[in-house]
Amino acid sequence: xxxxxxxxxxxxxxxxxxxxxxxxxxxxxxxxxxxxxxxxxxxxxxxxxxxxxxxxxxxxxxxxxxxxxxxxxxxxxxxxxxxxxxxxxxxxxxxxxxxxxxxxxxxxxxxxxxxxxxxxxxxxxxxxxxxxxxxxxxxxxxxxxxxxxxxxxxxxxxxxxxxxxxxxxxxxxxxxxxxxxxxxxxxxxxxxxxxxxxxxxxxxxxxxxxxxxxxxxx
Numbered sequence: 001x002x003x004x005x006x007x008x009x010x011x012x013x014x015x016x017x018x019x020x021x022x023x024x025x026x027x028x029x030x031x032x033x034x035x036x037x038x039x040x041x042x043x044x045x046x047x048x049x050x051x052x053x054x055x056x057x058x059x060x061x062x063x064x065x066x067x068x069x070x071x072x073x074x075x076x077x078x079x080x081x082x083x084x085x086x087x088x089x090x091x092x093x094x095x096x097x098x099x100x101x102x103x104x105x106x107x108x109x110x111x112x113x114x115x116x117x118x119x120x121x122x123x124x125x126x127x128x129x130x131x132x133x134x135x136x137x138x139x140x141x142x143x144x145x146x147x148x149x150x151x152x153x154x155x156x157x158x159x160x161x162x163x164x165x166x167x168x169x170x171x172x173x174x175x176x177x178x179x180x181x182x183x184x185x186x187x188x189x190x191x192x193x194x195x196x197x198x199x200x201x202x203x204x205x206x207x208x209x210x211x212x213x214x215x216x217x218x
Contacts, residue, residue: 015058024051029101045083052087074098075107103156111160115167119174122152126178138182142197145178150202157206171202 019026025036037048068090097106104114129144162168179193
């Protein structure tokens with residue numbers, strides 16, 4: 001798989017350089033491409049459309065297909081011009097949110113939309129564990145929670161770490177509800193339950209992950 005990714009990057013390396021030569025920032029991951037451009041005027045909008053045309057021409061020359069149906073425009077901040085943009089003569093839809101490598105990015109940047117989605121998924125997964133495991137052994141169920149649920153709550157959390165209490169409460173509620181269903185722990189306070197199970201609150205784990213990444217890339 002690694003060799004395939006290397007070959008893809010070699011194949012499209014000149015594509016990134018082409019965009020950079022026109023002042024367009026490009027981020028590549030396998031066959032996924034994201035391009036960024038700051039638009040402050042109508043003239044900037046025209047340059048952006050020219051960049052989109054360059055992409056279409058490059059893809060045609062290299063006999064590659066652009067799935068316009070999978071493309072969209074995400075405007076971050078106040079829009080300064082109302083131009084419409086297209087690729088291969090197909091207008092690109094503007095969206096309020098888009099998924100970027102598993103993380104939902106909103107046009108106003110707060111992570112609440114992403115947090116709502118992952119909390120829904122993890123609630124469902126936690127409930128499946130409680131229903132499907134016939135064993136009532138708390139240690140076994142906690143291991144299943146750590147393996148199948150917690151990674152969804154921590155994936156790329158340095159990007160979407162919550163700043164609002166309501167979002168933090170949504171995340172904490174998942175672990176709190178799960179541990180409350182374990183044998184002999186229902187009537188204990190959340191902090192005591194976590195202590196007995198050797199767990200930490202998700203907010204603390206997010207802070208630790210953020211600090212670790214900050215130290216790693218310092």
